[in-house]
Amino acid sequence: MASPELLDYYRRRAREYEAIYAKRERQADLARLGTRIPQRLAGRRVLEVACGTGYWTVLVARSAASVVATDAAEEPMRIAMSKDYGGANVRFEIADAYALGDTLGRFDAALAVFWWSHVPLGRVDDFLASFHRRLEPGARVLLMDNLYIAGSSTPIAERDAEGNTYQRRSLSDGSENRVLKNFPSEADLRASLAPHVRAFAYEPLEYYWLVEYTLK
Numbered sequence: 001m002a003s004p005e006l007l008d009y010y011r012r013r014a015r016e017y018e019a020i021y022a023k024r025e026r027q028a029d030l031a032r033l034g035t036r037i038p039q040r041l042a043g044r045r046v047l048e049v050a051c052g053t054g055y056w057t058v059l060v061a062r063s064a065a066s067v068v069a070t071d072a073a074e075e076p077m078r079i080a081m082s083k084d085y086g087g088a089n090v091r092f093e094i095a096d097a098y099a100l101g102d103t104l105g106r107f108d109a110a111l112a113v114f115w116w117s118h119v120p121l122g123r124v125d126d127f128l129a130s131f132h133r134r135l136e137p138g139a140r141v142l143l144m145d146n147l148y149i150a151g152s153s154t155p156i157a158e159r160d161a162e163g164n165t166y167q168r169r170s171l172s173d174g175s176e177n178r179v180l181k182n183f184p185s186e187a188d189l190r191a192s193l194a195p196h197v198r199a200f201a202y203e204p205l206e207y208y209w210l211v212e213y214t215l216k
């Protein structure tokens with residue numbers, strides 16, 4: 001089941017969400033990823049999990065054969081749906097990443113950006129089971145998320161007994177929000193994915209990590 005606190009936070013953040021893509025120091029990384037991710041998904045039938053406001057959906061739709069973009073919250077998805085996909089084959093579905101249903105279809109590629117970091121350590125296997133059920137053997141999967149960069153990242157305010165880390169984030173509505181945000185190492189990612197993958201590649205950029213793997 002989705003975390004109500006996380007969903008509520010992203011619902012309220014939807015209109016201000018894309019400010020993260022305007023940070024000057026991150027433009028070089030974003031430009032590289034904005035080329036690389038669509039290239040690696042070109043010609044594929046892509047499932048996107050936690051698509052949010054569709055920043056990556058727009059880029060991927062240009063080269064993919066089709067995209068089914070999913071998110072559990074309506075507010076960011078409404079913004080994603082309002083964007084111009086230039087006639088590309090894109091469908092939007094409200095779906096919980098932990099319970100991706102059969103009706104979504106099956107895919108030969110998948111994308112999840114800034115999602116892994118919000119999955120509690122104890123739910124990684126649940127997420128992967130739900131995610132991989134929707135994919136064909138041999139599917140290509142791309143995951144991208146934040147590296148923790150001292151002085152640039154929002155500081156870690158708390159760590160729970162399981163090892164999950166939390167940030168305090170404020171929104172323009174004046175609220176202070178406690179948000180689970182994990183920063184896995186390459187070894188953490190490799191260990192979680194090892195049982196499921198044939199090939200695993202980890203690339204650290206300046207602010208982000210990119211993982212690509214092939215599903216067994």
Ligand SMILES: C[S@@+](CC[C@H](N)C(=O)[O-])C[C@H]1O[C@@H](n2cnc3c(N)ncnc32)[C@H](O)[C@@H]1O
Pocket residue numbers: 001002003006007010011049050051052053054055056070071072073076095096097098112113114115
């Ligand atoms: C950090 S945003 C990422 C948005 C987009 N992928 C991007 O990179 O711009 C995280 C997204 O996860 C969504 N979300 C939260 N819980 C979810 C769940 N259980 N299943 C699917 N999406 C969820 C939120 O609504 C939000 O849009």
